[in-house]
Amino acid sequence: MKKLTTVLIPGAIFVSLSMFVMGQNSRGPDDYVGNPERGAKIAAWGTSKGVASCSSCHGYDGVGNGTSLVPRLAGQSSFYLTHQLELYANGKRHNVYMTNFAQRLSPQERADVSAYYASLQSSFPPPAKELTPAQFERGRQLATVGDDKLTVQSCNNCHGPRGLGEPPSIPALHGQYSNYIVYRLQQLAAAHEDDDLMSPVAAALSPEDMQAIAAYFEQLGITDAQHSGGQKVANSLPH
């Protein structure tokens, strides 16, 4: 039973977008070293400043909930998670719950809770919808080769082999809920965010293509877990 890390393509490149994703603050996300033990407490109990426990939505195991559009956090890059909390805190990303929690977390607490979730290896629930072979194939094409007619490059260029991400700044898509990936692509297509790289890509995708990519990456997490005999596997590159 292979560990997932042996699936990596040798020589996979490291593309750091840290210069792009830095907020306006002079201290960036990796200026605070996250402590997973402190983070576990925040995840379980929240904070005295009115932050609810993350686990009440995201689960203590970080598996989240696809139907409710609560993303999987387990095994995601801690740098990426910390940065998303910063974006919620400074208003560049909007969510009625996350904005509030992120603002009430200190920068150190954001780093801590991100480090906790990043350290987890959790199972992959079965998908809510059946994935058709045609969808899988279309998703696989877009993920590995792209589509010249849409001027869309392959997802894997940046999101890494099998969507395992390119830490620290490019998130893993592997095993993420298809609902959530679609939701996020729709957000990126609709507005020019901090992220000028994803907006044009998302805007070029039809709803069907978004579904196909999303379902493909969700399925990869499940498939890889099955191939490892049900053992817990990492869903992102080591970081």
Added chain:
Amino acid sequence: MATVMKEVDIVFVGVGWGSSLVAKELVNTGLKMVGLERGFPRFTSPDFQSPEIHDELRFAVRKGMMQDNVREAITLRHSSDETALPVRRWGAFLPGTNLGGSGVHWNGQMFRFQVKDFVWKTAMVERYGKSFVDALGLTIQDWGLTYDEVEPYYDKFEYLCGASGKAGNIKGKIQPGGNPFEGPRSREYPTPPLKEQYNGALFRKAANDLGYHPYPQPSVNLSVAYTNPDGLKLNACVYCGFCERFACEHYAKASPQTVTLPILLRSPNFELRTQCQVARINVDSSGKKATGVTYYDAAGQEVFQPASLVILSMFPLNNVRMLLLSKIGKPYDPETGTGVVGRNYTYQTTSNVWSFFDQDINMNPFMGSGAIGTMIDDLSGDNFDHGPYGFIGGAYVLAAWTGGRPVEQNPLPPGTPKWGKGWKDAVRKHYGHVGQILCHGTSMPTRENYLDLDPTYRDAWGLPLLRMTFDFPENDVKMIRLVTDRSTEIAKAMPGSRQVSNRIYGERPFDVSVYQSTHNCGGAIMGTDPSTSVVNKYQQSWDIPNLFSLGASSFPHNGTYNYTNTLMALNLFTVDAIRNRYLKKPGPLV
């Protein structure tokens, strides 16, 4: 017996940047056009995607995208009293091939030439006097058109590509943050400059302290997502560090694949034929009219493509060779100095300067882009007084890392062992802590440097190879030595610089085994006088009015800068003349 195809209005020889732009500009005329490309078709998806494209060994070391010089090489000698030998491993220059040509794997460095470049002889005589210029022994001449005539076409190509930069001179008004020496442009760049590397920031400080005027290099690896006037979208560069010699997987580099081919290949009036090796231009018995071209198709069969108009855009060396093989125009003879085809061959004169820093200075060279960088123009072209020096021309000075690739982007101090433990220790110590400067300068024509056909060596189709007779003129050697000295001073002034070394490539004898530049230039130059030029200012053959030879082969000398923007602007100038005048009344435009 050759197969004869149905006649078309225009046949393009080579489908790279030049042809694809001109053809795209003519899709609305309804003319039937055929593009003949000797190589393969290729597109961003699927052909340029990662991780396969980020293969330094395949593409950078083994020149995976370059012309196959087993089948079709050139021969080289330094002077006419030597015997030329074939160049079987590309080094100094890397001719491209396949659909899109070098436009796929170029760096996207996007410069305009100087105002004086277009009237170079007149400008040099005016400033330095006739005896100063005559003593240099150069065959410089005016181009036959002015910067002002070309400016709108520079602007057009820059906006088609979404060029990222900061203007230094808008309609005569100097702009802060840009290049104060540049010729006037009609408006700002379409997108802002790329981010500055730490290497560039240190250079900027040193250059400022020494009284120079640093500014960001103009780039068509774009800084932000952009939609061009034709409605084509380009993405923002991700600074992946695999630009030159590689293709862009992100649709972020302006190339035929991103800027011209999407429109061209949609048009029912344009037919692309790949794996077609053009052997000659066919000329009628009067010798004044091209009837079409003959090529060998992928099956090796000979085919004749009749056409009313023949446009060559094969890269300078191949254009000149095609004219010689087709016996069009009088070949240049260096003994007598008469003849024109092959005359005024020029190149690019370059050097590198490296600064070695302590371990705490991290350059992150892998966060690179093809045309990133901080540079100065103070020592370029005629931007300084050459009176005291006895040479003309100059070089830009650019601090940039286009990437941090392990095999070739890993300079070490002089005296470092070339292999073994000593080498490994040096790499461990220095990688990521080195600053790099490039000096990139003018190339002046001489009576002795020229192109012709080799008497001995032939290509895989049995046709004589192009013979290059070239060495750096003394004028250019003096120039690059001076600019390198000044750049070394700047390198030493970079904060934290511990040790500086340099390497001048523009020394005699010319070393074709080490990479310098693929800006081969001239050989089919433009001018006002048919006894000293092959084409007029519209790049139309003086001998055969329905033949155009496009590209840097038209340049009477090479200016300081990477020449793509200039040759493309001239091609747009040509297309306007074809569309508005030639098509209505075919014949000589001058």
